[in-house]
Every structure is written in structure tokens, then in C-alpha cells.
Amino acid sequence: MTAIKHIDGPNGHKLAYARTEGEGPVIVFLSGYKSDMEGTKAVHLEAWAKLTGRAFLRFDYSGHGISGGVFEEGCIGDWARDAQAVIEATCEGPVVLVGSSMGGWIASLMTQRLRHVVGFVGIAAAPDFTEDGFWAGFSDEQRQQIMQDGQVALPSDYGDPYIVTRRLIEDGRENLVLRSPLHMPYPVRLVQGTEDTAVSRETALRLLDHIDSPDLRLTLVKGTDHRFSEPQNLRHIEEAILEVLA
Template identity: 35%
Template sequence: MSAAQYLMRLSLPRLAYHRISAQSPGVVYLSGFKSSMNGEKALALEDFCRSAGYSFVRFDYTGCGSSEGNSDDCMLRDWKNDVLTVLDNLTTGPQILVGSSMGGWLMLLASLARPERVAGMVGVATAADGFVSAFKQLPSELRLEAAKTGEYKMPSKYSASGFYMVKYNFIKEAEEHCVLQSSIDISCPVRLIHGMKDEVVPWQNSIKVAERLTSDDVDVILRRTGDHRMSQSDDIKLLITVVSDLLHKLTQKDLK
């Protein structure tokens, strides 16, 4: 694997990334919470884009993976701004955003901020409003304790300790970026893939996103055996197929 490149930013931590420069529409992969750009889905998409001749970018958010900074100091707005910085500085032409879990939330926020740059989106276990929804479902005594101590333990089987320590301020700031209370003004084609055995983000969340999008071109694809990560070989084949179909659709549209 080639060494990561770094995107320099004035007074901000550098972002690590890998990029293929080719034809557009390109693909930008947005990973999930506490994940890196070296996950199976990201690498599979990179291989596909390389062989199919499309541009591709995968990167690490501030404080994650190989990027500089401390993730514990970050708010959701910081990671949203990372996505916008990558779109603005590392891509040209229309892009398809592929977001996994929290990356699915960020792809919605990025599309709202840069509608002219986002030609399509593919969400995998899209966790729109996820941290906020999970926190609100906690018993009131746990919410009060989190407000008092400034943090709470978010259970996760993907953490070695069995939980992620999440700051209360992070949850409160994330409330400012919730999108499911009203319509989501996004008109590009959207594909939402979700595993029905997802124990982190219920598959119904993708249905909610689909219902609120203003786009007329929205598909929800449910995999009965899929878990949250959707990283089994058949899951990844499905993702590649969906992305490939969307690229073909957008390319054919441009030819008309």
C-alpha cells in the first residue's frame, strides 16, 4: 500500500488521504466513527475505481487514523468541515459521496453545503442523527449523569473496552446538525444500503432518511443478513454494484 499524502491546512491539523486522479464523476469515501480510510469497503471501492477509470479519494478525519489532531477534541462540525475541505481541495467535477455509518450523516451534511458538487450519494448503515438519537434513548438518570460528568460511555462491540467515551458537549453540538426532524433538501440520486441485523443503527433509520429526502430518485436496499459494518464479501459486492450502477447512470445522463 502506498504511503498516505497529507493535505496542508492553515492552522489546522493535516489530513491524511489517498487519491486516484481520473475521470469524473469521482467517488469520495467517508468512513464511520473511530474508523479509518483503510477499511475493507474503502479499499474495495478504491480497487474498483482504479480498474473502472474513475477518480477516488479516501481520507481520515481530524484525529482519526493517520491524520493529525486529537479526535477527543473534535465536534461533528469539525469532521463535516474535513469533508468539505476534501471536496474543495482534492476533487474536481461532480462527486458521488459514499458514507458509512457516521459518514452517511456527514455525506448528507456535505451535500446540503455543496449541492453543486455532489452528483449522487450511497449510504451504508446511514447514521443520520445517530449520536443524538442514541443519547435520547438512555434512561434519564444516565443522561443527567452525563450532563454532570461531561461524558458518557457509549456501548460498542467495535471498541476493545466495549464502549466509546463520548463527551456530552459532542452530543449537544451534534444536535445542531440533526436532519431528520424535517425534509432534507437534497435532489441528487441517493442509494441507502442497510443490514437488517444492524445492532448499532437500526435499518429503519435509512427509511426515515429516504422519507425526508426531497429527491425523487431514492432507493433503499435492505440485506436481511447484514450487520452494521456490511463488510462481508457479498456486502461489498453489493456496494460496488450500487456505486457502479450510479456512476453509469450519471455518466449516461451527461452524454444525453
């Protein structure tokens, strides 16, 4: 495993990252909501990058993994600023962004903020989920609760309940990416499982429609769920990255 290092983040928290040296562009993995850089995909892709001699970066947003901060106090804008800070501090040249779930939303924001992006891979990407998923799915009672109390608890298939805050919802509205075209003048690959209950194939199609790219493909993988972490799924991700790099 690559040694863990830290930088001072823009929101006042220590941000943990692991940067593997190798041939560029740097493959940057952006993890999902409440996930971290020790997840199956991040660790597998780091090992694959080492094996193939490619540069790789994984990191934790504030409130995630071993970075500083409290998860429930964060929001999309905070985590996007964290991502930009780590990438700019550790990657001098071109990067390929690989975003999983929420990381696909953060990566979409990075394509509009970073100068040296040369490729994008979305894995069950979940852009705008705070508005189109959480808020759209709330009952009137839940909407009233979050506005009055500042938060609401939602059940999760992946462990403890999600604490969704009013700040997360309101900040999410300032960072929506599916309301206007996303200019990505480089290869883009999107992969999506048909049995994903967290992110629908309709979301993948909306992202496909909004991205302006000369080389864009969406692959639907039958029978695969949101984790997208089975051995055959990991091979799909490797292949998507190689297509973007080529």
C-alpha cells in the same frame, strides 16, 4: 495503494487523504465513527475504482486514523468541516458521496454544502445518531453524568468503549438532518442490513422519507450486520455506485 498526502485542516490539524486519479465524477468515501480510511470498504472501493479507471478519494477526519487531533475532542461539526475541506481541496469537478454509518450523516451534510454533488450512496447510514441513538438511549444517570462530568463511557461491539462527550451531543444537535427535507436532485441509493444492531432499519426508512430525490431506492439486505463488509456486501455497494453513476 495510493500514496497518502496531507492538507492543513480547518480545525488546525493535519488531515490525511489518498486521491486516485481516473474518470470522474470522483467517488468520495466517508468513513464512520471511530473508523478510518484503512477500513475494508474504503480500501476495497479504492482498488475497485482503480480497476475500473474511476477517480476516488478516501480520507481521515481529525482524531481518526493517521490525521492529527484527538478523537474524544472531536464532534460532528468538526468532522463535517474536515470532509468539506478535503473534498474542496482535492476534487475540482462533480463528486458522488459514499457515506458509511456516521459517514452517511457527514455526507448528508455535504449534500447541502458542496456545489458539485451528483450522487449519494448511504451504507448503513447513521444520521442524527448522537441525539436519536446516544442521548435517547441514556439513562437519567448517564444524562446527569455527561452534563456534569463532560463525558460518559459506553460499551462497544467494535473494541474499546465509546467515550461520548457533552460537546459531541450538543454539537450534534446543531447538525441534525432528519428534522427537515434533504434536497438531493440526483440518484440516491441506500443499503441497510437487517441484522444491523447499531443502526436500525427504522433509521434507514426515516432517511428515505426525508430525502427529496427523483431517483431514490433503499435496499434491505437480509442477514447482514452493521459492518456491511462481506464480499457480497461489497458487490452491493459497487452496484449501488454504478447505478448512481449511470
